[in-house]
Amino acid sequence: MTWEDAAKRFRSHQSSTHGLSPVTGPSISPAPVNRRLSFAQESRDVDMDTSPTQQHAQPALSEPRIRTPLPSGPRPDNKHVSLPPFPGFDSFRADLQGSADRILASPFRSRYANVSVLLVRWQDDDDPGVQSAINELAKTLHEIYHYTVHIKSIPSSTEGSRSPWLWLSQVVTDFVAEHNQRDCLRIFYYSGYSYLDADRQSVLASSKHADPATAIRWSGIQQLFENSRSDALLLMDCAYYPTHSATRRFGMLELIAASAGEDHVELLGRSAFTRALTEQLRTRAAQPFREPFSVAELHSKLTSLYPGMVQERNPGKQAIASFPTPLSMQLSGTKTLPSILLAPLRHDAPSASTNGLQISMTFRLTDDPFNMDSWAEWLRTMPGGIAEVRVEGPYRDTFR
Structure with missing residues (x-):
């Protein structure tokens, strides 16, 4: 609230307490110096309205507003949160990557x-x-x-x-x-x-x-x-x-x-x-x-x-x-x-193309994710048009 609103409410409170009318009561005006200190001392006797509307009242347009600056640094990327190493996952990832590279090495797939x-x-x-x-x-x-x-x-x-x-x-x-x-x-x-x-x-x-x-x-x-x-x-x-x-x-x-x-x-x-x-x-x-x-x-x-x-x-x-x-x-x-x-086999793998689109697929794994035969079987049936496959992970669950 403004100082004038507080003064009016204080005058009304004093009138009801000392039996004075609002017209004949003592005149109170803000001191020109040390305004914040005066208001702090007299506010002990003021009956303040603590309703949510009064607590969150917006300042007048003429008053300066205090703005909290937004963070200027980069936002944290929570897409991939690395987990501690899983036992056996490094060899699984290497075998699976090798299987994918070999399949893609042949032009006949x-x-x-x-x-x-x-x-x-x-x-x-x-x-x-x-x-x-x-x-x-x-x-x-x-x-x-x-x-x-x-x-x-x-x-x-x-x-x-x-x-x-x-x-x-x-x-x-x-x-x-x-x-x-x-x-x-x-x-x-x-x-x-x-x-x-x-x-x-x-x-x-x-x-x-x-x-x-x-x-x-x-x-x-x-x-x-x-x-x-x-x-x-x-x-x-x-x-x-x-x-x-x-x-x-x-x-x-x-x-x-x-x-x-x-x-x-x-x-x-x-x-x-x-x-x-x-x-x-x-x-x-x-x-x-x-x-x-x-x-x-x-x-x-x-x-x-x-x-x-x-x-x-x-x-x-x-x-x-x-x-x-x-x-x-x-x-x-x-x-x-x-x-x-x-299909004819080819042992000399062609160089991977740097052009083309890229898509990412994230999978939530069960308690037994390292079945190499099942994953390799799935890779052997991948659709055409895929030039490169990268096996990465594991990461923390990011599904919502």
Whole structure:
């Protein structure tokens, strides 16, 4: 309140106390000197109104206002508040950063650091067309896709106390055990014959009339791939009979066979599946947009090619009642895993571009955030258009 308001209220208070009227009471005016001291001494007898309105009354426009200056320094940035080191996080961050850098190093965005291929055929298979088709497939996978390729021949007899089944089991076991990691891919290719035995089990054989003692029961071989940690692709240039129950704990297992349990050789000829497979792989690698080839798309391409391949091989037939169909199967340990991608590997990482937009994503982690396999699996499925990934943290929770 102003001095005049205080004087009036004081005069009114004195009048009521001493029985004086407001007109005849003593006149009080502020002293010209030491105004603050006089008001402080006389205010002891003033009945002050302590209502909120009076306490916060604004000063008159003519009076000078006291302003509190705003802070002139930079405001604290509470976006990232570093936490004390977490045990094991440094190695987790380094591994995850390395996985991201390796994925982005390839122009084809390959999900795998290592791809090994095992091509097997029967030792006594003297069909020159079969050998030529296998060699072309091996050349494509090695020279264009830069995969590690091995060609082996299955013994057709039980000489040396090593049956074909025992031989193939050992070879596949060693093949799966090498680099048995989630960022590795294993491709197994078989060329030969297959049929159902007396127990309705699928077996591999060198011919339809081969000795049953030399046949290889396929279910035991496939289980080796089912139990591996690496993704696995099975390419079977034969009829496939899915008779056994399959399970998969880690990663993805996919299969493409020449036909779904029917005789395709009569209409397509031997190795037609292998030649078509090789041609599709070469065509995709030569395309300028550099997109990886998913196994699901590869199967779709082969399916669309089969009718034309049959017509070309059988020009004299006016009408063909049925066509063989390539078989595709997927077996995954996690329902969110996509199809296997086939893309050329590149070991020389290009320099990171300094241009382009940048976005940041913050994740709130649970009590077990350091599952490297899960995080690396997620990075392998990142969308296109990403040039660089930086793994940082951990930081204090900033979600609101």
